[in-house]
Amino acid sequence: MIDRDTTAWRQGSLLKSEELHHLQIEDADKFAAIVISHDCDIPSDAEGYIELIVCRQLEKEDKTCCNARNVRKLHLPYEVNGQQIYFELSFQKRVVLERAVFDRDFTKPNESYDLSDASKRVLKQWLAVRYGRPAYPNAFENRLRVNVSRREILERKLAKLVEAKVANLVGIWVDLDTDKDVELPPKDPYFLKMYLVYHTDGDLEAARIETETLACEITDLFNGVYTSEENQIVLEECKAVADTSFTLVDIMRTDQWRIEHISLSANDDSFISTGG
CATH class of the missing domain: 3.30.460 (Beta Polymerase; domain 2)
Known part of the structure; x- marks a missing residue:
């Protein structure tokens, strides 16, 4: 059970590399998985599922994919030991897990990776743009x-x-x-x-x-x-x-x-x- 008062899971949390095999990800040095469910939805009993995006680590970011510029892909920076590491997120790599399965297979976030407040705002904007961008005649x-x-x-x-x-x-x-x-x-x-x-x-x-x-x-x-x-x-x-x-x-x-x-x-x- 994901307890509202004690859970460390947040939108933008990375799964621990040693637990990625539960998503059939074997190359944990090149790939990761990021929680994209809203902070309030993660511990809510009314939400039956947790959403994630499987992503790959980048050698170098593409500026056109940063800051929610690209509606299909996002290059999102995390800080690790004082250095920025970028991951590429794509909606095509979205995974939806039952809450019980998520709670069983994943213990806590990978605390080695820090997502800044500014980067989390970018993540939120990118997620919103997917469904909120305008349509023209x-x-x-x-x-x-x-x-x-x-x-x-x-x-x-x-x-x-x-x-x-x-x-x-x-x-x-x-x-x-x-x-x-x-x-x-x-x-x-x-x-x-x-x-x-x-x-x-x-x-x-x-x-x-x-x-x-x-x-x-x-x-x-x-x-x-x-x-x-x-x-x-x-x-x-x-x-x-x-x-x-x-x-x-x-x-x-x-x-x-x-x-x-x-x-x-x-x-x-x-x-x-x-x-x-």
Whole structure:
């Protein structure tokens, strides 16, 4: 029985390596398993199951998969003996165990690995994004797939621009105003506002300049592509905004656009559209 007052299990807890064989994991040096059930659900008798994700240890993290940027994969850091070790989480590796089985097979978390409060917030955000990301009108999605060259659509070109400068980005928030849920006919344009929110906890000046440059590149891309009278997306505003200036009101009236998670590999099946 998992006792509410004494259990050490928390969301983000790693299973002990010597107990991973219960999940048919034999190579404990390369793989791990992370509890993703909510803290309150773990000891609750009303919850019949515990959810985990089997993950692999990384030699080096991919910045595009950090900070919940990638909706399919998360590179999550743990601290071990003063060093950061990254694990790759994927929803495709999710495991659901009956509570009784979990309680029987796993004694307590691996206390050698520490998940910081900041990293746990990232984990929570990534788990929420899976089901909470916005959906856009099909007409809007289709217009994003207009060709910018013989081999490339705008959506992928946009992803490339973002990926080149993703290290300084907190995220991208967009506003379609009243047309967010409207399937517009070809001759009616979508009016789009885009806010590129950058980190201020590092080299502030460099982050600002790089993000402003990205805003100009995105503006030029949209203005160069949408030139006909039909199937237009009018980029009314594209601006760089410091994370300290992007308010709760701004967040509530916009949607986070998950453009930065788009894979650039033609052979990678993790490619999904902007709206999910």
